[in-house]
Amino acid sequence: MNARVRQPQPHAVHSDQHAASYYAATANRALSYPTLAGETVADVCIVGGGFSGLNTAIELAERGFSVVLLEAHKVGWGASGRNGGQLIRGVGHDVEQFAPVLGEDGVRALKLMGLEAVELVRRRVEHFRIDCDLTWGYCDLANTPRDLAGFAEDLEDLWKLDYRHEVRLLQPEQMHEVVGSDRYVGGLIDMGSGHLHPLNLALGEAAAAASLGVRLFEDSAVTRIDYGPEVKVHTANGQVRARTLVLACNAYLNDLNAEIGGKVLPAGSYVIATEPLSPAQARSLIPQNMALCDQRVALDYYRLSADRRLLFGGACHYSGRDPADITAYMRPKMLQVFPQLENVAVDYHWGGMIGIGANRLPQIGRLAEQPNVYYAQAYSGHGLNATHLAGKLLAEAISGEQSTGFDLFNQVPHMTFPGGKLLRSPLLALGMLWYQVKEKLGM
Template identity: 60%
Template sequence: MLNRKTHSADYPDSYYVATRSYHKDYPRLSESIDTQVCVIGGGLSGVNTALELAERGFKVVLLEAFKIGWGASGRNGGQLIRGIGHGTEQFSNSIGQDGVKALDLMGLEAVDIVRERVKKYDIQCDLKMGYSDLAHKPRHMQELEADKAWLDSVGYGYETRLLQKDDMHEVVGSDNYIGGLIDMGSGHVHPLNLTLGEAEAADSLGVRIYESSEVIDIQYGERPVIKTAHGQVTADKLVICGNAYVAGLDDDLEAKVLPAGSYVIATEPLPDEVWQRVLPQDMAVCDLRVALDYYRLSADKRLLFGGLCNYSGRDPKSIIGTLKPHMDDVFPYLKDVKIDYQWGGMIGIGANRMPQVGRLHSNVYYAQAYSGHGVNATHMSAKVIAEHITGETARMEIFEKIHHMRFPGGRALRSPMLAAGMIFHRIKDIF
């Protein structure tokens, strides 16, 4: 059961909603429609799948249970970070080294897709390049050194630079870190405006978008039939993009993705001398711990501070009360700064931290489980699905060779079991 404080039928009271640039409302489905492709889910995965297919000339219907960008796509931290999944080398036995290399390169391509889409459709989403990973301990620095060496080896086209402890104030006004890695090929974005802008682009190409149109039944077959309370869609192909909110759509997909709470607070706008101390280069940043902090500046120079990934399935009593001490630890001089917004939502976690992209049937596709790195990976997943529908199968075949385990225990036990398992990884962060 979703917490109604953070999951009413309308958007949450967030900084993103307060500053959205796009206000188009889409109708509720109230008829029977026949189409080539039906997409379920109005987040970044669903919207971009519809857009990719519309660009290729397909007739597409998109169904969203609430509002476009209502879920994680419109609630996340806005970090646009290269990479697909976590630790691609772990899949070498199933996809081979060529498959690992292909996934790694898709992780770079994914950010370029976002940049090109924003430019092509003139999407007003505060896109700004510049990002840095932050290290707390020597093993983090070893990871960053290896990451930079790999980027150099593949001819990464953007500036990267390792930072030592004495360099850190160039990027972040905190003494908590021993080093970092600047990556000018990653950055940050207003994610709700990105999603809404891409939806308007899809709409302009003929995609029929319906909001307040929750899918209540799917009949698989030669031509799937997708039913809502007031209408239905019959399609040649179906794409399911429910991610953390896939519960009730398909039992197999639901069993492989775990909803986990993620939360963000936004300060009041900071004076120039303050924000220039906090993040002097206006970069997005993340630390490398399991229970990580991530933060960035908004266009009007608020600090958007996120973290607190919660696997228990329960929202904290107070998002500010729980996240503000983390912010104060990083930036003690912001202790008296006012917090204007607090919000949260569910992200989809997979057991192996690799996005799940594939087919349930020959004509039924899905994309989900971005594990907190979905802004770019959603765009890549959408492109892979569109490629497969148009006959380019190679990249989909790589994703379909990756095994994704079901979380045991059913809906009632998945969250507590993962919460217990994460304690082990958080203990490792201490040492």
């Protein structure tokens, strides 16, 4: 490690605060909500204070429901407050695979919802005037000619969907228009996607929910759920009684519900943030201030912050174990893309869990045996937009509205990962290693 690298901020997490990160250091609100004590009653109880829970709460409150939201730590504590901040169109990976279940019309509807999801974030930010550094512009980066050919197909698909934003292909000689690296052979620009400060968005949405009458409780981990026509949700010091329950814990569901717990695998993802760069340095790395992401199995994603730091993330880790030193783990990956940053210090590092599903489609539905229990999880790296879509679809279903979107997601079967709690992470890590070997061999 270069001698100029500063001692980065640790990523240790405590229940009474957010994970130490660049986002926590630059949060523009200091919010605090009480711990649940005693018994309270609501139409809907939501477990999980990330984007899924917050947006479901907002949508339900706007429809007139009384809502209680329980968060085990702080609002935005999990992936919602730690992610790469990339707001990218689409839900799921290769949604054509679901044609046998949903039909061609259903697949088209999924694609359209993937575009709508970004617009939901745009509208949420505008309506509640949330200051979260929302910036438009994104580029998919091709690592191989095969990737670039796939982008051409994506472009044609977006035209067929009447996508209203600018999208265009970049050839190899055009890549320095968007990135100061020689690592890529092409790209696909999308001006309808972009990037933002995720923790400030989550905090803004928490304030919006509270303004609508949602009762939020922090440091209120759920210890037990009694199912039935009326659900009873227990914490260490209190209890919520509600007609409807929403489980919105994603990678942090743990053992709260066995039926859906085995269908989502927590996988580690990590980010480093450099010291602030000069305007010239920042322009040389990302000339148009876009969010960028490559196409490898262990992908790289990166962007500039509002104060011109490079936020570089990726290295999705399926082993269940965090690297001993995140900076030592991530900095060489950054230097492979940007060797010109050899003498630039790293100020922050952090990590957290994202929820992975076997088929890479978000899991949005209700429990088969408990029809008053709904859930949303397993966004597989597309959580920033898909969580907002999930909140809308869950609220439509709970309120009895016709929701074609909820019905489509609820139709898709999701595999339980094999191996049980102890073996499913190592087994998936082995499988992903095989895909990485194939990738290196060009298979």
